[in-house]
């Protein structure tokens with residue numbers, strides 16, 4: 001069975017999860033693969049103990065443990081591996097130009113959202129309300145309003161998903177939909193994005209990363 005190493009933790013409002021690992025979790029679900037989750041202590045991402053570095057040389061999550069004990073790191077690499085190894089329920093196009101488009105969209109989502117402005121909103125939720133940096137959270141929202149959301153809005157003008165059909169390029173946006181469900185940031189100026197995030201949340205795979213799903217109910221699938 002595949003093992004997904006991630007950080008996920010209960011919170012009075014619901015369940016908080018690593019955004020990059022959520023990208024992989026939804027693809028394991030979309031492909032209906034058997035997997036289980038191994039949850040690391042969030043503090044290990046700062047301490048970077050040798051056991052973690054042995055699996056992921058940058059000491060991050062996610063990494064995926066294969067049945068032979070080998071590990072694969074980086075959410076984008078893992079998702080491409082899953083697609084190549086398990087081609088059923090295809091999530092990437094065959095033609096070179098369309099493939100390049102999908103990879104550009106996925107890279108944009110990673111850079112502008114997951115490592116760009118989203119952590120400023122998301123990281124404070126892992127702390128108590130009184131210790132959150134509200135100014136930083138608002139800066140994150142403003143960053144999304146200035147860069148990520150206008151571009152995404154333009155991409156969604158003529159299709160339901162960023163590259164037409166649901167693909168690997170939509171995986172990072174599942175994590176964005178999760179964070180924005182918790183944060184409740186207004187998307188009134190971005191109606192196509194708002195409808196898109198609702199569409200993503202209605203996919204069965206979203207249940208595995210939803211803040212409404214408990215840790216016990218999202219440990220993997222058989």
Ligand SMILES: N[C@@H](CCC(=O)N[C@@H](CS)C(=O)NCC(=O)O)C(=O)O
Pocket residue numbers: 018019020021045046058059060061062073074075076
């Ligand atoms: N490019 C990596 C980024 C992974 C990443 O930044 N993960 C976060 C958790 S969402 C982490 O482990 N942060 C700890 C760190 O940056 O040292 C990927 O796509 O997997």
